[in-house]
Amino acid sequence: MKPPCFDILAPHYVWIEAVTFGGLLQWCRTALVDQLTEVRRVLVLGEGDGRFVNAFLLRNPNAALDVVDASPEMVARARQRLTGLPGARNVRWHVGDARRFEPDGPPYDLIVTNFFLDCLTAAELQTLVERLARHLEPGGRWLVGDFALPASRLKRIGAHAALAVMYLCFKVVTRIPAGRLEDPGPVLLAHGLTPEQVEHRLGGFLVASLWRRSNG
Numbered sequence: 001m002k003p004p005c006f007d008i009l010a011p012h013y014v015w016i017e018a019v020t021f022g023g024l025l026q027w028c029r030t031a032l033v034d035q036l037t038e039v040r041r042v043l044v045l046g047e048g049d050g051r052f053v054n055a056f057l058l059r060n061p062n063a064a065l066d067v068v069d070a071s072p073e074m075v076a077r078a079r080q081r082l083t084g085l086p087g088a089r090n091v092r093w094h095v096g097d098a099r100r101f102e103p104d105g106p107p108y109d110l111i112v113t114n115f116f117l118d119c120l121t122a123a124e125l126q127t128l129v130e131r132l133a134r135h136l137e138p139g140g141r142w143l144v145g146d147f148a149l150p151a152s153r154l155k156r157i158g159a160h161a162a163l164a165v166m167y168l169c170f171k172v173v174t175r176i177p178a179g180r181l182e183d184p185g186p187v188l189l190a191h192g193l194t195p196e197q198v199e200h201r202l203g204g205f206l207v208a209s210l211w212r213r214s215n216g
């Protein structure tokens with residue numbers, strides 16, 4: 001299946017986000033970035049226009065990154081954003097489908113998926129986590145920033161309504177395969193990752209979580 005195409009959205013991504021969520025999505029991407037120290041090899045999937053990578057490289061200029069995104073427009077914007085940043089030369093850009101990305105080096109010690117896993121169907125999520133967890137070294141971490149369903153019933157109703165609108169828009173504009181939000185938690189757990197730190201906003205509608213692969 002062809003990857004979704006976010007090119008049309010790329011020039012409008014920042015302002016649409018600012019109008020709909022203010023600074024909350026950027027909070028979600030970077031809430032745990034200060035925990036990401038002593039990281040050497042990083043895989044970032046569906047990075048979009050580079051706002052997480054920018055914040056990460058300011059703290060980790062020596063880390064080596066593989067950044068994968070299917071949208072040439074998003075990647076061009078991300079590259080532009082990093083111009084002049086010392087760590088930018090350590091980034092390898094891959095324009096392509098993250099569902100087929102084959103890492104070619106030693107294992108990563110960090111995988112990052114911000115607002116990317118929500119683009120995948122349940123089956124795609126399973127396959128991707130199963131494949132990539134093998135490329136995470138023991139003790140390595142996986143950062144997830146994404147929407148989630150709040151625990152409170154009332155807030156869940158609001159979240160379902162907001163997600164229905166978002167999925168409809170993204171399906172029409174970008175042709176994402178997913179039609180609903182899947183919880184990546186059980187899949188990560190099933191592949192040997194356990195949550196280390198979790199932060200949330202909007203009553204649990206936005207969650208930033210850091211998972212660690214067991215040492216065994």
Ligand SMILES: C[S@@+](CC[C@H](N)C(=O)[O-])C[C@H]1O[C@@H](n2cnc3c(N)ncnc32)[C@H](O)[C@@H]1O
Nearest residue numbers: 003006046047048069070071074097098114115
């Ligand atoms: C909702 S945007 C999130 C962008 C960014 N991570 C953020 O925090 O806003 C999803 C991003 O993932 C990319 N993407 C979606 N499906 C993809 C796939 N199968 N392979 C590679 N990139 C994909 C899109 O091009 C887009 O840049």
